Amino acid sequence: MEPAGLPEFLTYFNKDGHLRTAPNAGGRFLQRPLPSPYRRGFTNSLYQVVRTTNYNGILLPLEALYLTFWVKAAARSSNDLWVHHRFRVRPTNFFVPQETIAIPPPLPGPTVVTEARFLEHTNTPKNLFYYMRTNRFLTLAEARRLPVFAQTTTPPPLQPSGPRFLTPRDTFLLLLIVFSAFAFFAYRRRPPPPNGDVDSHPKTT
Numbered sequence: 001m002e003p004a005g006l007p008e009f010l011t012y013f014n015k016d017g018h019l020r021t022a023p024n025a026g027g028r029f030l031q032r033p034l035p036s037p038y039r040r041g042f043t044n045s046l047y048q049v050v051r052t053t054n055y056n057g058i059l060l061p062l063e064a065l066y067l068t069f070w071v072k073a074a075a076r077s078s079n080d081l082w083v084h085h086r087f088r089v090r091p092t093n094f095f096v097p098q099e100t101i102a103i104p105p106p107l108p109g110p111t112v113v114t115e116a117r118f119l120e121h122t123n124t125p126k127n128l129f130y131y132m133r134t135n136r137f138l139t140l141a142e143a144r145r146l147p148v149f150a151q152t153t154t155p156p157p158l159q160p161s162g163p164r165f166l167t168p169r170d171t172f173l174l175l176l177i178v179f180s181a182f183a184f185f186a187y188r189r190r191p192p193p194p195n196g197d198v199d200s201h202p203k204t205t
Helices: 140-144 147-151 168-188
Strands: 009-014 018-020 031-033 042-055 058-071 081-089 111-115 129-133
Touching: 129 147
Parallel strands: none
Antiparallel strands: 009 042, 018 031, 042 058, 058 081, 111 129
């Protein structure tokens, strides 16, 4: 796998096959055909890196050549070109820009924002509310000035999460249930009369 970096070889191709002349009296450019070997186009410039250096895993050019070509009057092929300019490029310094991250980031366009920063605010706690923005989030001071901020209700206080103790009423009901169950089982387990008959209707004298 090759390291990342800038291109090391580029060619630019003129595929028009025509030469555009200077504008005439009417201000229009004229197109004149090139000689026959160049009717289908030709390579008009070339960029080639000669030396490179590795900077933090990125290949950067130390020296490069840039050549421009033009057509010849009597050429046999489109590769028969005249070297018009020759440039030798040597960079003197490199600058690697540091990408900055904006917090909060800018909004990409019309966006519905859910505001939840006031849920646990000490002085003015508020429930969630919404607002529309197109470029950035509002600051706390700007959010307080919104009409929807004044219309938003205060969230209910949180209930304590500790152990819950029985009230006197709960204690009375619990004891009543326990004694009723004890009396019911005691009645079911009482011994039968000596003669073996169950007297469900005792007589009174």
